[in-house]
Amino acid sequence: MSSLVTRVRLKQIEQFIEKGKRLDERGLHDYREIKIEQGLIEKAEGSARVLLGKTEVLVGVKVETGEPFPDTPNEGVMTVNAELVPIASPTFEAGPPNEDSIELARVVDRGIRESKAIDNEKLCIEPGKKVFVVFVDVYVLNHDGNLIDASAIAAMAALLNTKMPNYEIKDGELKIKQGYCQLPVKSHPVTVTMGKINNTLIVDPGLEEEEVMDSRISMAINEEGHICAVQKGGSGYFTPQQILEASKIAQEKAVEIRKKLNW
Amino acid sequence: MSEKHEKLIDKKGIRLDGRKADELRPLKLQVGVLSHADGSAYIEHGKNKILAAAFGPREMHPKHMSLPDRMVLRCRYHMAPFSVQERKSPAPSRREVELSKVIKECLEPALFLELYPRTGVDLFVEVLQADGGTRCASITAAALAIADAGVPMRDLVVACAAGKVDDTVVLDLYDAEDKLGAADVPVAYMPSLNAVTLLQMDGKLTPEEFEKAMNMAIDGCKKIYEMQKEALKTKYMVVKEEAEE
Amino acid sequence: MPIFFEKKQLVTPGELLAEGDYLAGENTYMEKNKIYASRIGLVDTDNKKVNVVALRAFYVPKMGDIIIGAVVEVGFNGWTVDIKSPYTALLRASDVLSRPFKPQNDELSQVLNAGDLIVAKIASYDRAHDPQLTVGEPGLGKITRGQILHVTPTKIPRIIGRKGSMISMIKQETGCQIILGLNGVILVTGKNLEDEELAITAIKKIEEESHTSGLTDRITQLLKESKGKVEENKNE
Numbered sequence: 001m002s003s004l005v006t007r008v009r010l011k012q013i014e015q016f017i018e019k020g021k022r023l024d025e026r027g028l029h030d031y032r033e034i035k036i037e038q039g040l041i042e043k044a045e046g047s048a049r050v051l052l053g054k055t056e057v058l059v060g061v062k063v064e065t066g067e068p069f070p071d072t073p074n075e076g077v078m079t080v081n082a083e084l085v086p087i088a089s090p091t092f093e094a095g096p097p098n099e100d101s102i103e104l105a106r107v108v109d110r111g112i113r114e115s116k117a118i119d120n121e122k123l124c125i126e127p128g129k130k131v132f133v134v135f136v137d138v139y140v141l142n143h144d145g146n147l148i149d150a151s152a153i154a155a156m157a158a159l160l161n162t163k164m165p166n167y168e169i170k171d172g173e174l175k176i177k178q179g180y181c182q183l184p185v186k187s188h189p190v191t192v193t194m195g196k197i198n199n200t201l202i203v204d205p206g207l208e209e210e211e212v213m214d215s216r217i218s219m220a221i222n223e224e225g226h227i228c229a230v231q232k233g234g235s236g237y238f239t240p241q242q243i244l245e246a247s248k249i250a251q252e253k254a255v256e257i258r259k260k261l262n263w
Numbered sequence: 264m265s266e267k268h269e270k271l272i273d274k275k276g277i278r279l280d281g282r283k284a285d286e287l288r289p290l291k292l293q294v295g296v297l298s299h300a301d302g303s304a305y306i307e308h309g310k311n312k313i314l315a316a317a318f319g320p321r322e323m324h325p326k327h328m329s330l331p332d333r334m335v336l337r338c339r340y341h342m343a344p345f346s347v348q349e350r351k352s353p354a355p356s357r358r359e360v361e362l363s364k365v366i367k368e369c370l371e372p373a374l375f376l377e378l379y380p381r382t383g384v385d386l387f388v389e390v391l392q393a394d395g396g397t398r399c400a401s402i403t404a405a406a407l408a409i410a411d412a413g414v415p416m417r418d419l420v421v422a423c424a425a426g427k428v429d430d431t432v433v434l435d436l437y438d439a440e441d442k443l444g445a446a447d448v449p450v451a452y453m454p455s456l457n458a459v460t461l462l463q464m465d466g467k468l469t470p471e472e473f474e475k476a477m478n479m480a481i482d483g484c485k486k487i488y489e490m491q492k493e494a495l496k497t498k499y500m501v502v503k504e505e506a507e508e
Numbered sequence: 509m510p511i512f513f514e515k516k517q518l519v520t521p522g523e524l525l526a527e528g529d530y531l532a533g534e535n536t537y538m539e540k541n542k543i544y545a546s547r548i549g550l551v552d553t554d555n556k557k558v559n560v561v562a563l564r565a566f567y568v569p570k571m572g573d574i575i576i577g578a579v580v581e582v583g584f585n586g587w588t589v590d591i592k593s594p595y596t597a598l599l600r601a602s603d604v605l606s607r608p609f610k611p612q613n614d615e616l617s618q619v620l621n622a623g624d625l626i627v628a629k630i631a632s633y634d635r636a637h638d639p640q641l642t643v644g645e646p647g648l649g650k651i652t653r654g655q656i657l658h659v660t661p662t663k664i665p666r667i668i669g670r671k672g673s674m675i676s677m678i679k680q681e682t683g684c685q686i687i688l689g690l691n692g693v694i695l696v697t698g699k700n701l702e703d704e705e706l707a708i709t710a711i712k713k714i715e716e717e718s719h720t721s722g723l724t725d726r727i728t729q730l731l732k733e734s735k736g737k738v739e740e741n742k743n744e
Contacts, residue, residue: 097357097360099360099361099363099364100364102357102360102361102364103361103364103365105357106357106358106361110465113465114465114466114467115467215368217462222467225469225470226467226468226469227464227467227468227469227470227473228465228466228467229464229465230448230462230463230464230473231365231462231463231464232365232368232459232460232461232462232463233365233368234368235368235371235372236372237372237453237456237458237459237460238458238459238462239457239458239459240457240459240477240478240481243459243462243477244474247470247473247474248470251470301566302564319594320566320594321594322594322595322596331636373521375537375546379568379594380635380636381595382594382595410520410521410547410548410564411564412564412566413547413562413564413565413566413660414566415521415535415537415546415547416521416522416546416547417521417522417537417539417544417546418521418522418544419520419521419522453522454522455522455523455524455544456522456539491520492520492523495520495548496518496520496548499518499548499563499564500518
């Protein structure tokens with residue numbers, strides 16, 4: 001992995017965590033500062049740029065039309081893709097999506113899809129023939145830890161910012177009406193990622209903390225407190241008790257984040 | 264999404280394939296099935312048919328992928344084109360890439376990586392037929408393949424999924440239940456160390472349902488673990504019995 | 509101080525073997541005062557250490573080990589040798605050639621070529637570097653005749669027997685020269701094919717039945733019976 005963090009520093013982080021502290025003076029369960037900017041890419045139907053501490057993710061949403069999937073003829077289609085571009089970290093290489101970017105995209109996708117954040121039936125233009133296809137493209141601009149949560153927030157913010165053209169079928173023909181309508185979003189899932197260092201769970205791991213942690217767990221929570229997606233990552237393990245502890249922490253933080261972002 | 268489909272579990276608590284809520288599908292495990300692999304295993308779990316092969320520890324190719332202070336585990340999860348109802352393209356799908364990653368990450372905690380620096384173990388999982396829960400069945404077979412290759416392990420890793428269909432938390436979803444059900448929770452586990460090495464979930468569960476599903480999956484894991492040990496012992500015990508005749 | 513197994517019980521990785529004041533021996537590991545098996549094998553203890561004799565393991569080089577390997581590549585100043593281990597071994601030209609080595613003039617492939625088998629000793633090995641071999645001692649060098657067989661490295665001690673008794677008996681009864689590479693590769697050289705085959709059969713039998721009792725007697729019987737048959741055939 002990245003050789004940017006020296007062994008001495010890693011030991012330091014471990015020792016701090018043991019005492020319940022983090023190098024940037026956060027509490028074990030504190031998020032870094034979150035800043036969101038929406039609508040900055042005018043050519044995209046929706047966009048948002050999120051700063052989570054120094055981690056920066058830009059998400060652009062493009063809405064096009066296409067055919068629905070055969071088993072869901074009345075529903076729109078959503079697809080999430082993520083790019084870990086080389087400018088974001090010396091460890092990212094140019095090229096086709098690798099396993100990290102694919103995992104990132106699929107985890108963000110799951111949070112949105114399983115919580116049914118987008119009202120898919122409202123994306124139907126002509127049942128069985130034409131629906132809206134929502135492309136969510138995650139562009140990581142700077143990697144300073146916790147790409148999952150930053151991307152998930154940016155994706156949601158971009159979707160909330162998305163406007164689609166108005167269509168109607170008149171005399172068997174597809175016509176674009178005047179004006180735009182907002183992408184129908186009916187739920188605001190929040191993903192909370194926790195890292196495990198020795199046996200302590202920390203929320204929103206920073207880049208150096210990611211070097212020390214042996215594994216991570218991410219949970220997507222909706223407004224009702226339902227868990228919609230879970231992903232364990234990393235080469236370590238959790239005891240069942242630690243997972244239940246993580247679930248409790250995720251619940252609390254999801255409420256907090258949703259409130260902070262006004263979702 | 265339209266919820267109109269046949270009930271997946273009836274009033275008596277019997278599922279469409281005749282099982283009760285906490286019942287596992289039939290399982291068959293065999294160790295040492297491929298002559299060229301250092302270790303191998305074959306699993307049939309319900310209609311899943313999966314082969315796992317382990318090569319190594321050996322020098323890595325390309326060499327620059329090896330690490331100076333530890334062993335590297337590489338894993339390829341791959342589905343045969345004829346393994347599913349609609350032919351699947353042989354090219355690796357995004358799902359296969361993600362599963363290759365999570366399977367590797369769930370086996371690494373079982374290995375003593377620092378013991379064999381600069382070497383690699385290559386693990387190949389070939390899904391010959393898929394019917395829901397392939398990643399769990401793959402992990403169960405993969406752990407046996409690694410043990411069969413003589414690679415030291417902290418414990419065998421075993422995996423099983425639980426989920427929710429209609430309003431009931433059930434064990435070991437098959438394909439129809441996975442597609443039409445409300446949630447799927449695959450879990451990989453090392454019983455001796457009480458360690459969860461893979462945990463994923465998609466769907467919608469209350470925290471209580473999630474806890475119930477996870478615990479149910481762990482219980483399923485413990486049952487399958489006994490079968491894993493049997494399968495491993497059987498391969499080496501045959502020799503012992505022949506000798507004592 | 510509990511022990512959780514019977515003598516020579518077959519155990520799998522992760523099975524709990526003992527708790528308390530024991531030392532974790534071969535193919536076991538300790539976590540939080542408990543000893544677990546790390547490989548499939550037969551467990552035993554001498555009341556101090558808990559060991560598992562692995563039924564399946566690969567060879568990890570150790571300094572001073574005699575091994576048998578195959579040359580895979582002729583390089584610029586030596587040969588790469590496959591010793592059936594996760595690590596490839598190196599044999600330096602300077603070790604083989606008694607005079608100073610000149611890369612331009614000396615043709616290494618004339619001395620040892622890809623595919624040649626050698627008996628060598630592990631001269632040096634540490635985790636950061638591939639093992640270095642030496643053939644500079646009597647009994648080491650290129651193999652020109654005989655048959656090779658492979659066994660799991662963990663069975664070699666049983667084939668040797670207590671104080672070499674087992675292997676001595678096989679050598680005596682078959683008249684063969686037998687070199688046991690600690691990496692599980694064995695060279696059998698006899699006066700004729702039948703003798704070599706007999707030795708190989710005996711060794712294979714030991715490998716399969718290594719964990720059973722009464723093995724020494726069965727091997728003795730096998731060797732004497734076969735020898736008897738050979739005598740019979742000669743007398744007909």
